Amino acid sequence: MSVPTDLWWSLFVHFASLSLLAVGGAITTAPDMHRYLVGQQGWLSDAQFTSSIALSQAAPGPNVLFVALLGWNVGLNAGGGPAGGAMAWGMALLGVTVAMAGIMLPSSMLTYTATRWAHRNRELRAVRAFKTGMAPVVIALLIATGWLLTVAHNQPARDWPLWLLTAVTTVVVWKTRLHMLWLIGAGALLGALGWV
Amino acid sequence: MPSPTPTPLHRPASRRELFWAFTWLALQGFGGVLAVVQRELVEKRRWMTREQFVEDWAVAQIMPGPNVINLSLMIGGRYFGLSGALCAVAGMLAAPMVVVLSLAALYGSVAHTATAQGALRGMGAVAAGLITATGIKLVAALDTNALGKAACVGMAALTFVAIAVMRWPLAWVLLGLGGASCVWAYRVLGRVDAARTQGDSA
Numbered sequence: 001m002s003v004p005t006d007l008w009w010s011l012f013v014h015f016a017s018l019s020l021l022a023v024g025g026a027i028t029t030a031p032d033m034h035r036y037l038v039g040q041q042g043w044l045s046d047a048q049f050t051s052s053i054a055l056s057q058a059a060p061g062p063n064v065l066f067v068a069l070l071g072w073n074v075g076l077n078a079g080g081g082p083a084g085g086a087m088a089w090g091m092a093l094l095g096v097t098v099a100m101a102g103i104m105l106p107s108s109m110l111t112y113t114a115t116r117w118a119h120r121n122r123e124l125r126a127v128r129a130f131k132t133g134m135a136p137v138v139i140a141l142l143i144a145t146g147w148l149l150t151v152a153h154n155q156p157a158r159d160w161p162l163w164l165l166t167a168v169t170t171v172v173v174w175k176t177r178l179h180m181l182w183l184i185g186a187g188a189l190l191g192a193l194g195w196v
Numbered sequence: 197m198p199s200p201t202p203t204p205l206h207r208p209a210s211r212r213e214l215f216w217a218f219t220w221l222a223l224q225g226f227g228g229v230l231a232v233v234q235r236e237l238v239e240k241r242r243w244m245t246r247e248q249f250v251e252d253w254a255v256a257q258i259m260p261g262p263n264v265i266n267l268s269l270m271i272g273g274r275y276f277g278l279s280g281a282l283c284a285v286a287g288m289l290a291a292p293m294v295v296v297l298s299l300a301a302l303y304g305s306v307a308h309t310a311t312a313q314g315a316l317r318g319m320g321a322v323a324a325g326l327i328t329a330t331g332i333k334l335v336a337a338l339d340t341n342a343l344g345k346a347a348c349v350g351m352a353a354l355t356f357v358a359i360a361v362m363r364w365p366l367a368w369v370l371l372g373l374g375g376a377s378c379v380w381a382y383r384v385l386g387r388v389d390a391a392r393t394q395g396d397s398a
Contacts, residue, residue: 023367026262055299061222061292064262107261115270133378134254136348139334140355146328147360162321169325183322184226191318192311
């Protein structure tokens, strides 16, 4: 980790190349990030990689922030770890910038250009067909995502309170206008008390 | 034939409003922002209809890159062009970035306690419910779909089985089922357009 310029450029190129492959969300490219950052380059430990994903899931905001955390840890390691002082924190922030720019710039430029084109040509039959045809598919994807998150906890004897909490939340959000933060807070409290 | 919207849509008055709206919804988005986007922008602020939201989400999903970032780009860009797109994305990322980096800096002191792990478990279960409910609410947007409600529900059921039961990779499902659905919609819309043209000339 003694050639930072080379490191930043390689980091940027890796994330930028994954950006255009990330159909269905940045998280779908996580396995390849692991292969490169942990396996091939050794810039991150396995534990740092896993905790970056877990922390970004726990925090509010888009899931892509796990990439910011990966960049943060790569930079921190390059700067000598938390013991490296101001230098290490500066490197960590640089890592965040490089990683996020890489994962976002190519896909964002493509999306912005393509959607402006589609908006100008929204009367085209092909554009209308795309929106009409994809609607049922993406709605089903949402429901399937909720389902997969629930059945990831797969021990009925232990996990049934968790399933009940998910079911109750579904009905409450569907049928009422209760603010979502109350539900998140309730979930955190029930979990912290060990009830679910 | 889209049905008329019951109440007129609003729009953000300024880029500043756009930025803060996206900041606020990003900060509420534990375990995914999409459910919050639907509730804030469709139900509360009324910047878009349910149908428009589904259309935009379909595009954001099929384009490469982070979905919610794509969605922010599209919504911001519609109101204020490139600067609007940048404001929306900045709002979506800035505050959560500070939160997540703070968490990372503090990590280690609480992450291993049973309380913290339990809280995460509970929040995860709620997040699963939020996402499921958002999907269920959006089913109503299929009422005006040109494919017809029954066909839409059938296609949705196939997609659910492919992802949740068969566990096929997302890209294949989007290309395969999504592609077939689009081709079918293209044919249906062709017939609808032809019928309309005939009706106009008669």
